[in-house]
């Protein structure tokens with residue numbers, strides 16, 4: 001078996017193959033960065049966006065397509081190209097104030113050959129001047145040492161924007177403790193974190209090495225893997241692993257919002273978790289997964305019980321693929337679950353507060369929540385008014401729109417048909 005580290009080697013001029021599941025990951029990164037800048041620079045009066053882009057497992061910059069053998073831009077070039085393209089696209093639609101994205105790039109990798117290939121590739125590219133100006137910094141360092149070094153370089157500040165891409169081999173080089181250290185230092189940072197479910201599943205057993213790996217990762221699984229009861233409770237151990245591990249990450253993570261979705265192709269699967277403290281960032285990542293519906297995967301329910309699949313439904317056979325079927329089941333589930341949730345939240349909240357309250361419970365992005373509310377309003381189960389009390393046609397139009405229960409709630413709760 002080829003070790004994942006060996007599969008990613010740039011030694012002797014080699015370009016590692018970039019399998020489809022890795023190309024999907026790069027596509028998600030690209031789509032997310034595009035959506036990120038359209039969101040943060042949506043106001044056309046914003047002249048400058050300062051941001052740090054960190055690629056701590058950057059690799060050598062260029063990979064090889066498995067079918068054509070042609071070059072595939074790796075994550076550092078995806079970052080550089082997408083930021084460049086985003087600025088051009090935004091400025092094409094602006095008339096007066098042009099946008100200047102002041103991005104500082106921090107690339108690192110433990111491998112000597114990856115770092116020298118990456119440096120050579122950037123020097124030969126249109127981005128060479130950024131290397132000379134210091135806007136691109138490349139370090140050959142292991143992540144354990146690199147993170148404190150990097151955080152020493154970027155002053156701690158609650159307003160500093162940063163996007164971290166942690167595209168590790170395996171599952172516990174970049175750990176929960178590392179992610180929490182990033183979020184404590186830079187609360188506005190967002191982290192896209194690749195965790196190989198395959199490696200975790202292969203490695204999982206009852207021996208000391210696994211225990212040490214788990215300890216290093218920063219979660220406490222208690223007796224989850226040794227207790228026979230916990231295995232009996234779940235339909236298969238892999239689901240058990242995913243459920244327990246994700247649950248622990250969510251509970252132990254300093255980020256307010258975690259999107260716990262997977263990417264899968266040809267049987268290969270990995271989590272591409274997104275950690276952030278901002279509900280809008282969480283929404284942008286969810287919308288990104290809905291755009292990658294052939295490969296994005298959520299091993300859970302459609303509505304507000306996103307991760308309770310194992311507890312209630314041991315024999316779940318279909319996967320949530322962010323596709324048309326998932327869209328339909330999301331709408332149906334939200335139609336039934338939003339009104340009880342509104343009751344729970346006091347019966348009168350703004351759309352933004354509602355979204356914040358359910359962000360970690362649902363794979364639905366805001367557009368899907370709005371559309372479920374539009375139907376609930378149509379059928380008289382909720383009222384939607386603007387901040388000045390104005391009636392809304394259809395669903396909520398703004399985050400500050402108030403959603404409330406009608407004065408005399410219908411006797412019967414909405415049912416999915």
Ligand SMILES: C[S@@+](CC[C@H](N)C(=O)[O-])C[C@H]1O[C@@H](n2cnc3c(N)ncnc32)[C@H](O)[C@@H]1O
Pocket residue numbers: 005008026056057058059060061062063073074075076108109110111114141142143144167168169173
């Ligand atoms: C999945 S590959 C990254 C691919 C890259 N993001 C791309 O798109 O081309 C993982 C990288 O992590 C590097 N690596 C392995 N162990 C590491 C460690 N402890 N610290 C930093 N980098 C490490 C490997 O050299 C490899 O280049």
